[in-house]
Amino acid sequence: MALHFERSEYADRLARLMDAMKAEKLDAMLLFAQESMYWLTGYDTFGYCFFQCMVVKADGTLALLTRSADLRQARHTSTVDNIVIWVDRVKADPTLDLKNLLSDMDLLGATIGVEYDTHGMTGHVARLLDSQLSSFGSLVDASYIVSRLRLRKSPAEIAHVVRAAELADDALDAALDLTRAGADEADILAAMQGAVLAGGGDYPANEFIIGSGADALLCRYKAGRRKLAAQDQLTLEWAGVSAHYHAAMMRTVLIGEVSARHQELYNACRETLLAIEEVLKPGSRFGTVFDTHARIIDERGLTRHRLNACGYSLGARFSPSWMEHQMFHAGNEQEILPDMSLFVHMIIMDSDSGAAMTLGQTYLTTEAAPRNLSRHPLDLIVR
Numbered sequence: 419m420a421l422h423f424e425r426s427e428y429a430d431r432l433a434r435l436m437d438a439m440k441a442e443k444l445d446a447m448l449l450f451a452q453e454s455m456y457w458l459t460g461y462d463t464f465g466y467c468f469f470q471c472m473v474v475k476a477d478g479t480l481a482l483l484t485r486s487a488d489l490r491q492a493r494h495t496s497t498v499d500n501i502v503i504w505v506d507r508v509k510a511d512p513t514l515d516l517k518n519l520l521s522d523m524d525l526l527g528a529t530i531g532v533e534y535d536t537h538g539m540t541g542h543v544a545r546l547l548d549s550q551l552s553s554f555g556s557l558v559d560a561s562y563i564v565s566r567l568r569l570r571k572s573p574a575e576i577a578h579v580v581r582a583a584e585l586a587d588d589a590l591d592a593a594l595d596l597t598r599a600g601a602d603e604a605d606i607l608a609a610m611q612g613a614v615l616a617g618g619g620d621y622p623a624n625e626f627i628i629g630s631g632a633d634a635l636l637c638r639y640k641a642g643r644r645k646l647a648a649q650d651q652l653t654l655e656w657a658g659v660s661a662h663y664h665a666a667m668m669r670t671v672l673i674g675e676v677s678a679r680h681q682e683l684y685n686a687c688r689e690t691l692l693a694i695e696e697v698l699k700p701g702s703r704f705g706t707v708f709d710t711h712a713r714i715i716d717e718r719g720l721t722r723h724r725l726n727a728c729g730y731s732l733g734a735r736f737s738p739s740w741m742e743h744q745m746f747h748a749g750n751e752q753e754i755l756p757d758m759s760l761f762v763h764m765i766i767m768d769s770d771s772g773a774a775m776t777l778g779q780t781y782l783t784t785e786a787a788p789r790n791l792s793r794h795p796l797d798l799i800v801r
Contacts, residue, residue, distance in 0.1 A: 420495050421460045422661040423574050428497050431458055431567070432478055438563050439476050445528035446520070447474045447560055450543075451536035452736040454564040455482075456662060461496035463488050464736065466538040469504070469512040475523060483516055513543070513550040520554065531560025537738055565743045568733050570757045575663065575733075576782065579759045581619075583665035583780055583791035585658030588613040590667060590794055593654060597671055597801045603628055603643040603652075610656055620659040623740035627655035634670060634774040635767040637725070649674035653774050655763075662734040665791055666761040668778030671799045679768065683720070683775035684798045687764035690714040691777055691796065694728075694762055698781055698788040704750035707762070711746070720766055729762040732780060758783045759791075 421428075435458065439447060449472040455461040459480065461472070470484040481500040482492055492501050504515040520526070530551070534544060551557055571579060592609035607628050614620075625639035630646055634653040646652060650673040657666040672680055694710050711728040715721065731742035744752050746762070754760075763778030777796060781788040 419460075420462070421497070422578070423460065425497065427572060427574055428459060430572075432474075432480075434567055435474065435564065436476060436478055438567060439474070439531065442531065442558075442560065442563065443529060444531040444558065444560065445476050445555075446523070446525050447531040447563070448472075448516075448533065448547075449474060449564065450533045450538040451564065452538050453568070453662075453734055454533060454536075455496075456734055456736070457564065457568050459496040459498050461492055461498060462662070463491045463495070465491065466736070469543055470538070471516055472498070473516075473519065473523060475525070479523065481519060481523060483512065483519055511546055511550070513546040516547070517550050517554055520551075526554060528555045529558060530555050531558045531563060533561050533564070534559050535561035535743070537736075562743060568742075569731055569744060569752075570755055571733070571759055572757075576757065576759075578660040578663040578734075579665055579732075579780075579782065580791060581660040582658040582663050585614045585617045585619040585660065586656065586665050586667045586780070587658070587793050588617055589656050589658060590654075590669065594671070594799065594801070597646070597652060597673070599646055599648040599650070599673055599801075601646045603630060603645070606652075607643075610654070614658055617658075618660075620662060622657045622659050622664065623662070623735040623737045626657075627653065629653050632772065635769060635772070637765060637767075646673050651680070651774050653776055655776070655778070657732075657740055662736065663759075664732045664735060664740040665759065665780040666732060666740065666763075666778065667780065667792060667794075668763045668765070668776045669799060670774050670776045671801060673801050676798070676800055677773065679771050679773045680775060681798070682718075683723075683766045683768065683773055684777070686715060686718045686720060687766060687775055687777040688796055691762060691764050695781075695788055695790075698754065698760065698762065698783065699786060700754055700756060700783070702754045704744060704746050704752040704754065705748060707746040707754075708748055708750070711764070712748070715766070720768075723766045723768045725765050728764065729760060729778070732759045732761050754783055756783050756785050760788075
């Protein structure tokens with residue numbers, strides 16, 4: 419079997435989930451988030467683009483309902499023994515198969531937690547599920563139970579996070595080797611992704627972000643490539659990935675002379691990131707991190723040019739996004755605890771002047787100061 423962790427690790431995760439379910443008075447949970455299934459059992463697939471559901475009973479019994487295409491995938495990559503197949507057919511309703519499975523598992527009338535807030539649960543599926551199970555039992559939104567359990571990483575998980583960070587550094591090295599006036603974005607992007615894959619890493623859960631010129635002000639990937647001008651800016655956001663565990667980084671690289679505005683924005687990014695390192699420790703909240711970010715950026719008169727979040731938790735994630743639920747935004751009371759892998763990014767996009775500046779990296783929290791996982795300094799990069 420292709421498991422990334424020892425069976426004892428999966429057993430410990432299941433025990434933690436059972437404790438959480440007991441606290442929430444749940445008889446069972448329906449997992450639709452692929453990262454939840456992966457974390458709990460090792461099940462590794464992109465088959466969640468179709469209907470699939472993992473059932474977890476309060477006593478630890480597991481069952482997976484999926485398509486025939488994922489039968490061998492589940493057998494090869496997971497600890498699940500009970501794998502049930504729903505059949506592709508015209509007007510198929512796999513929630514009926516799920517209802518029958520739940521009945522076979524003696525869950526009629528049970529209180530069942532459902533992961534609604536996930537890319538593995540479409541609105542269509544939610545409507546079918548609610549309709550099919552409306553008289554079967556009591557459905558409760560349990561979208562964040564596994565998500566919260568995944569926040570703190572075990573030593574075995576941290577090893578993958580650290581490796582992912584090494585691969586992220588390798589990707590930046592590969593990018594900088596090519597970045598100069600006249601360089602093609604396509605070559606830079608290929609080198610970055612190639613460095614991660616060549617190092618034994620995986621595809622990221624979302625596309626690497628690359629943009630130069632006016633596109634350097636964008637925070638999302640877009641199709642289309644250009645060549646760097648003699649005076650230019652290149653924004654990169656990417657992640658190293660090991661066994662689906664991500665370590666993200668972000669930089670804006672300048673080509674040619676450094677303008678006064680770019681220097682001003684870089685100074686603000688660096689000052690803010692260093693200040694956040696002082697609060698990125700137990701005793702602080704996720705909202706505290708954002709408040710620090712907003713205070714310093716706003717004091718510099720850059721309110722209109724910043725974002726309303728400055729990072730998020732990272733872990734094992736699947737497309738379409740490597741971002742966890744827990745983000746650094748105003749009012750987030752999530753406590754910072756040791757052994758969290760957290761991506762902090764400073765993003766200042768001045769549409770008035772056309773100047774972009776970003777600075778971001780992944781940290782591992784400890785009992786005290788956070789551990790920066792990148793070997794690269796925070797210096798302004800100029801080519």
